[in-house]
Amino acid sequence: MSKPVKVAFVMEGSTDFVVLRAAVRALLNGRDFEPTSVWPELDENLRPKAEGGWGAVYKWCRQLLEQADGPARDNPVFAMNDMVVIQVDADVARARYSDYKSIKNPPDDELFRHTCEKPCPPPSDTTNALRTVMLGWMGETAVPPKAVLCTPSKSIETWVVVALFPDDKDAKSPKIECWWGTEPRLRKYGLIKSGQKLIDKYRANEQGIQDAWPDVRAKCTEAERFSTDFLALVPAG
Amino acid sequence: MINKLTVESFKTLEKVEVELGTVNVFVGANGSGKSNLLEALGVLASAADGKVDDQVLLNRGVRPGVPELYKSAFQEKLPQHIYFAAHNEKSSYEVSLLNPLEVTRPWRFKTELLMRGHDKVTSRSPRLKGNPNTERGLAALEALKLKKGDGARRLLEQLQEFVIFSPTTPVLRGTSPETKPRQPVGLHGGRLPEAVHELLRSRKDNPQAKKACSEALALIDWARQYGSAAAVDMPLSAAAGASPRVIRFVDRYMREGRNVLSGYDASEGALYVLFLAVLAAHQDSPHLFAVDNADHGLNPRLAKTLFKQFCGWILESPEPRQVLVTTHNPQVLDGLPLRDDRVRLFTVARTDAGRTSIRRVEITDKLLEMAEKGWTLSRLWIMGHIGGMPHV
Numbered sequence: 001m002s003k004p005v006k007v008a009f010v011m012e013g014s015t016d017f018v019v020l021r022a023a024v025r026a027l028l029n030g031r032d033f034e035p036t037s038v039w040p041e042l043d044e045n046l047r048p049k050a051e052g053g054w055g056a057v058y059k060w061c062r063q064l065l066e067q068a069d070g071p072a073r074d075n076p077v078f079a080m081n082d083m084v085v086i087q088v089d090a091d092v093a094r095a096r097y098s099d100y101k102s103i104k105n106p107p108d109d110e111l112f113r114h115t116c117e118k119p120c121p122p123p124s125d126t127t128n129a130l131r132t133v134m135l136g137w138m139g140e141t142a143v144p145p146k147a148v149l150c151t152p153s154k155s156i157e158t159w160v161v162v163a164l165f166p167d168d169k170d171a172k173s174p175k176i177e178c179w180w181g182t183e184p185r186l187r188k189y190g191l192i193k194s195g196q197k198l199i200d201k202y203r204a205n206e207q208g209i210q211d212a213w214p215d216v217r218a219k220c221t222e223a224e225r226f227s228t229d230f231l232a233l234v235p236a237g
Numbered sequence: 238m239i240n241k242l243t244v245e246s247f248k249t250l251e252k253v254e255v256e257l258g259t260v261n262v263f264v265g266a267n268g269s270g271k272s273n274l275l276e277a278l279g280v281l282a283s284a285a286d287g288k289v290d291d292q293v294l295l296n297r298g299v300r301p302g303v304p305e306l307y308k309s310a311f312q313e314k315l316p317q318h319i320y321f322a323a324h325n326e327k328s329s330y331e332v333s334l335l336n337p338l339e340v341t342r343p344w345r346f347k348t349e350l351l352m353r354g355h356d357k358v359t360s361r362s363p364r365l366k367g368n369p370n371t372e373r374g375l376a377a378l379e380a381l382k383l384k385k386g387d388g389a390r391r392l393l394e395q396l397q398e399f400v401i402f403s404p405t406t407p408v409l410r411g412t413s414p415e416t417k418p419r420q421p422v423g424l425h426g427g428r429l430p431e432a433v434h435e436l437l438r439s440r441k442d443n444p445q446a447k448k449a450c451s452e453a454l455a456l457i458d459w460a461r462q463y464g465s466a467a468a469v470d471m472p473l474s475a476a477a478g479a480s481p482r483v484i485r486f487v488d489r490y491m492r493e494g495r496n497v498l499s500g501y502d503a504s505e506g507a508l509y510v511l512f513l514a515v516l517a518a519h520q521d522s523p524h525l526f527a528v529d530n531a532d533h534g535l536n537p538r539l540a541k542t543l544f545k546q547f548c549g550w551i552l553e554s555p556e557p558r559q560v561l562v563t564t565h566n567p568q569v570l571d572g573l574p575l576r577d578d579r580v581r582l583f584t585v586a587r588t589d590a591g592r593t594s595i596r597r598v599e600i601t602d603k604l605l606e607m608a609e610k611g612w613t614l615s616r617l618w619i620m621g622h623i624g625g626m627p628h629v
């Protein structure tokens with residue numbers, strides 16, 4: 001029995017965790033892993049309702065930097081895990097720090113000056129810009145050796161649509177990663193209701209996402225990039 | 238001292254190896270397998286004592302389980318046996334057991350191996366001639382023939398003493414009876430008044446007891462004095478239990494004549510303080526024991542300081558003692574003297590397949606640097622950085 005891979009997940013929300021766990025299961029192909037969900041210190045009373053899940057990832061990155069008091073890559077969280085997956089949906093590229101009052105003293109980057117959204121296709125123009133911004137949150141210019149950045153375009157729900165509803169006409173489109181309609185589509189399919197992503201529905205479909213992961217990789221460039229980066233860090237069993 | 242414990246195919250512990258120190262603290266989500274580890278040691282202890290059945294397990298504080306659930310069931314094919322091993326500096330004891338599906342039957346010994354260094358003291362296998370009783374352990378019998386002080390015998394004797402304490406407030410208060418009585422205190426905290434009395438009396442001959450008693454009092458900041466007294470001499474509510482002795486506190490704020498209260502009326506935190514002081518410093522306390530959920534009813538700062546003191550009491554004990562403790566209180570982590578290699582912190586988590594994974598948290602210079610700046614282990618634990626957190 002090979003040693004379980006220790007994977008920490010920093011993600012926008014709990015349904016993202018379900019999708020990422022399904023993807024990792026598929027990637028590890030039967031090898032066991034020890035998932036840990038990581039969150040910033042956050043008092044929910046102080047968290048404005050309007051703030052999206054990416055704000056939590058932002059805060060975690062800033063706390064990482066503060067803790068390390070030097071390059072974030074020196075933070076012990078990397079030494080304590082085989083890898084740390086950091087997920088932010090690429091729709092965040094449309095956001096600005098000034099939209100969120102709780103973000104104080106943000107870095108002077110593209111999200112500070114304007115947004116970092118680029119024309120799509122190709123999706124990578126936007127996701128690359130967002131990844132640079134994310135690294136800046138950690139005070140890094142390159143991806144730390146044990147980090148895996150995960151930036152689904154436009155959101156992780158794109159992967160869910162492709163995995164679970166392959167016959168959907170939009171899921172078949174080569175431009176699926178540039179399509180903004182995935183969340184309304186998941187409302188239609190019952191995974192999202194009244195703006196809430198339904199965790200029980202996501203969990204019920206976890207196996208389906210895992211089984212369809214090769215198709216998701218084939219259709220979504222960011223899923224492929226995530227898979228390649230992840231597999232490169234899996235330690236030998 | 239047991240420095241390595243191995244468990245295979247027991248409940249969620251499919252294959253676990255833990256290198257133990259003197260004080261071992263386990264943190265993890267509910268259901269991660271912390272109690273399973275303690276119970277595995279309870280089964281091993283019973284095997285080292287020669288018999289494993291529901292009654293002896295209960296007496297050690299192991300929860301009676303549904304027989305079908307003792308063996309790990311991760312694979313399609315169930316494992317043939319459950320395996321346990323313990324090592325001290327030079328000796329080791331290994332055993333594989335077959336648990337019966339009828340609750341009334343004892344477990345059967347399949348293999349046993351007691352080693353002293355490279356020398357085999359005794360062993361058994363299914364092919365052993367003479368067909369010895371498989372419901373009785375051979376090592377426990379053979380150990381009696383060894384000289385006192387022999388390393389292999391010491392290992393078995395230490396294992397045989399192992400019990401799991403799970404203190405509960407009603408039993409500590411004396412309002413509920415102790416179902417697992419023993420000396421010096423029952424597994425749920427029964428007999429605490431008598432044990433406190435004995436501990437206090439031992440102070441004049443035992444500097445460690447004196448220190449523990451005095452430091453325990455300092456932790457109960459509202460009390461000027463504590464001890465125990467005959468129940469008939471104490472002002473007791475009718476709802477209090479009928480124990481012949483009760484804990485007696487003198488409140489430092491109330492005026493004379495109205496400042497004496499019993500364990501029934503006192504804060505539960507004070508009772509947990511005294512309970513841990515007894516376990517650490519009473520001469521009859523076992524040399525190897527566990528305390529499951531040791532932080533009930535404790536204010537976070539009290540929990541932190543109590544565990545710091547508890548580590549000190551155990552480490553300075555003239556009697557060599559070894560302890561395994563589980564806790565859910567983050568502040569406890571910040572009270573542990575983890576720079577001392579004898580004190581070890583472990584995170585316990587379930588893997589994606591449900592297996593229990595136990596990892597030691599190594600204290601690095603970077604972690605100490607971060608703690609210096611206020612990023613303490615308790616904060617990192619809650620963030621999920623060291624593991625052992627639920628996915629909520």
